[in-house]
Amino acid sequence: MNKSLSRLLILGTFAGFFLTLWPGNDTSLLAESPDFTQIHNEYLKLRNTDPSVQELRKWRELGSNMQQVSQSRLRADESARVKFDASIVYEKLYRRSDDSRDIQTAVRLLEGLVTDSSSDLADDALIRLGDLYRVVLHDERAAVSQYEAVLKRFPKSDSAILARHRLQPSAEVDQDAARTKRDGTLSIVLDPGHGGEDFGAKGFGGLLEKDITLLLSKRIAEILRRDPLIEVMLTRQDDSFVPLVERTSFANERNADLFVSLHANASEHADVSGFEVYYLDNSDDQATKKLVERENGSDVGSGSDLAFILGDLIQTGKIESSVKVARSVYDFTKKGLSGAYPPLKWIGVKKAPFYVLVGAHMPCVLVEMFFIDHPSDARLVVQPKFRESLASALATGIRNSLGEIHE
Numbered sequence: 001m002n003k004s005l006s007r008l009l010i011l012g013t014f015a016g017f018f019l020t021l022w023p024g025n026d027t028s029l030l031a032e033s034p035d036f037t038q039i040h041n042e043y044l045k046l047r048n049t050d051p052s053v054q055e056l057r058k059w060r061e062l063g064s065n066m067q068q069v070s071q072s073r074l075r076a077d078e079s080a081r082v083k084f085d086a087s088i089v090y091e092k093l094y095r096r097s098d099d100s101r102d103i104q105t106a107v108r109l110l111e112g113l114v115t116d117s118s119s120d121l122a123d124d125a126l127i128r129l130g131d132l133y134r135v136v137l138h139d140e141r142a143a144v145s146q147y148e149a150v151l152k153r154f155p156k157s158d159s160a161i162l163a164r165h166r167l168q169p170s171a172e173v174d175q176d177a178a179r180t181k182r183d184g185t186l187s188i189v190l191d192p193g194h195g196g197e198d199f200g201a202k203g204f205g206g207l208l209e210k211d212i213t214l215l216l217s218k219r220i221a222e223i224l225r226r227d228p229l230i231e232v233m234l235t236r237q238d239d240s241f242v243p244l245v246e247r248t249s250f251a252n253e254r255n256a257d258l259f260v261s262l263h264a265n266a267s268e269h270a271d272v273s274g275f276e277v278y279y280l281d282n283s284d285d286q287a288t289k290k291l292v293e294r295e296n297g298s299d300v301g302s303g304s305d306l307a308f309i310l311g312d313l314i315q316t317g318k319i320e321s322s323v324k325v326a327r328s329v330y331d332f333t334k335k336g337l338s339g340a341y342p343p344l345k346w347i348g349v350k351k352a353p354f355y356v357l358v359g360a361h362m363p364c365v366l367v368e369m370f371f372i373d374h375p376s377d378a379r380l381v382v383q384p385k386f387r388e389s390l391a392s393a394l395a396t397g398i399r400n401s402l403g404e405i406h407e
């Protein structure tokens with residue numbers, strides 16, 4: 001039995017705490033039901049242990065269990081979440097099996113969420129449905145009608161931003177951004193690291209970096225949006241794979257004022273823990289090199305890409321602002337958390353050649369929010385209360401750093 005698997009088994013129950021949805025709406029404040037925790041953990045575990053869907057039988061069994069459980073024994077919001085995740089299971093199955101019944105099941109599950117008026121995943125389901133039509137089924141007309149439905153039914157949602165992005169050529173998006181700028185609004189792009197097939201770091205009890213980064217990013221966005229002069233956009237809204245290069249081009253197209261990529265760390269050294277913020281620059285530090293290898297890994301397979309990164313690190317005129325932003329985000333997070341959580345370690349502000357930051361036209365930083373494979377950090381990160389404090393401290397740091405950019 002390998003080390004990570006035994007960790008999974010020993011600490012399997014740990015994941016249940018983490019998987020409590022963020023207390024952003026009334027229903028998620030309720031404790032999740034045992035059936036939901038169980039099926040959701042099964043889903044995460046299989047995704048984690050068999051990311052490339054080798055064991056079709058297990059995936060099929062999971063898909064059918066998820067459908068069954070979602071039809072009974074769950075609250076409406078839990079049932080919707082399980083159906084949404086089941087659609088991902090069937091999409092994965094289709095990509096492996098090429099059996100059209102699998103993709104039909106994925107579509108049917110998403111359509112169910114779209115027509116269910118009580119579901120708060122309807123907008124996410126429409127986006128996902130559009131992406132399925134466009135990317136998997138190559139039905140552009142059907143894709144466009146899903147995105148248009150998002151704009152019509154949920155014009156104020158985060159998903160509307162995504163839908164507009166998928167519908168419009170980039171020149172029109174630029175005009176949108178310019179309009180916003182005239183209002184005196186500052187726009188921030190938050191980038192939840194990893195997603196989809198790319199899990200990022202793996203922590204205790206099936207804890208995945210990509211899930212933590214999404215939870216935190218969504219919460220930070222909510223907090224920042226309380227300021228009417230701040231506009232926040234996310235590079236991904238759900239568990240989907242977004243190539244690194246698309247993340248900064250998303251920010252560039254919108255003429256964003258700041259790009260913040262959120263990550264969680266892991267290390268083979270048991271004594272390493274803590275929080276750090278990076279800006280883009282070259283570095284000879286060995287530990288940093290390891291981290292960069294992992295963070296860059298999902299996209300940077302070929303030698304030519306790597307050469308491009310190392311050769312094109314100059315981010316003209318933005319490094320100075322980026323350093324100030326990194327400092328502000330780091331200082332305010334430390335200030336917000338170190339009193340209540342004295343054991344936390346504060347590593348500092350560092351430089352590193354992160355691919356996701358290359359090519360951004362605005363100040364940009366990458367935040368490593370603690371080591372999720374380290375027991376002391378992981379135990380905190382799974383606690384909603386801790387994440388709330390972390391999100392609020394990060395939001396304060398990000399908000400204050402805007403002054404550094406425009407002074």
Ligand SMILES: [Zn+2]
Binds near residue numbers: 194200262264
């Ligand atoms: Zn990462």
